[in-house]
Amino acid sequence: SQKIEQNSEALNIQEGKTATLTCNYTNYSPAYLQWYRQDPGRGPVFLLLIRENEKEKRKERLKVTFDTTLKQSLFHITASQPADSATYLCALDVDNAGNMLTFGGGTRLMVKP
Amino acid sequence: DVKVTQSSRYLVKRTGEKVFLECVQDMDHENMFWYRQDPGLGLRLIYFSYDVKMKEKGDIPEGYSVSREKKERFSLILESASTNQTSMYLCASSFPIPNEQFFGPGTRLTVL
Numbered sequence: 294s295q296k297i298e299q300n301s302e303a304l305n306i307q308e309g310k311t312a313t314l315t316c317n318y319t320n321y322s323p324a325y326l327q328w329y330r331q332d333p334g335r336g337p338v339f340l341l342l343i344r345e346n347e348k349e350k351r352k353e354r355l356k357v358t359f360d361t362t363l364k365q366s367l368f369h370i371t372a373s374q375p376a377d378s379a380t381y382l383c384a385l386d387v388d389n390a391g392n393m394l395t396f397g398g399g400t401r402l403m404v405k406p
Numbered sequence: 407d408v409k410v411t412q413s414s415r416y417l418v419k420r421t422g423e424k425v426f427l428e429c430v431q432d433m434d435h436e437n438m439f440w441y442r443q444d445p446g447l448g449l450r451l452i453y454f455s456y457d458v459k460m461k462e463k464g465d466i467p468e469g470y471s472v473s474r475e476k477k478e479r480f481s482l483i484l485e486s487a488s489t490n491q492t493s494m495y496l497c498a499s500s501f502p503i504p505n506e507q508f509f510g511p512g513t514r515l516t517v518l
Contacts, residue, residue: 327506334512334514335511335512336410336496336498336509336510336511336512337449337496337507337509338509339506339507339508342505342506382448382449392437392454392456392500392502393439393451393454393462393464394451394507395451395465396448396449397448398446398447398448399448
């Protein structure tokens with residue numbers, strides 16, 4: 294069956310360190326993968342999109358990698374700050390047309406000052 | 407500033423009531439979505455609409471219906487609310503090519 298797995302346990306790191314979150318998937322062949330941030334009681338906010346033919350994408354302190362052989366995406370936040378504390382969701386396209394996404398369960402990141 | 411708005415942040419209804427959740431977007435997006443989010447189950451797609459009057463079922467459409475009479479508005483209808491429909495409901499919109507989804511603030515629905 295199709296599955297998207299993100300570490301359900303919270304990730305606790307010290308301010309200034311790099312946070313690395315993992316998204317693994319099985320039985321999908323996504324054309325692209327997206328990452329979202331969600332704060333408590335709010336809707337997710339889009340962060341980055343990476344296509345299957347891209348190995349890496351950067352935006353300010355954020356970096357995403359996409360390995361279609363390993364079926365894995367890594368999401369990095371460098372020089373992390375307490376304001377980065379949130380839940381991060383990965384999402385895959387399921388119809389290869391950019392319409393429907395399937396979301397992982399999310400990983401909660403806590404950055405301690 | 408792009409915006410997706412939802413009619414209520416919090417809603418309390420009784421079992422058996424008909425419930426309407428409204429979503430409006432101002433970005434001229436073709437696609438609109440309704441999700442529910444539950445602890446441990448993540449975001450699950452209920453229905454998706456790619457054009458006015460067009461809809462497709464998502465992963466969990468049972469007990470729900472939708473209406474899209476205008477491009478900017480997408481409604482989720484619970485014909486007869488049940489306690490297992492207590493959840494956070496999120497609306498989103500997007501353009502049709504691979505693109506990010508913009509989410510509303512969510513409606514926390516409690517069915518008693």
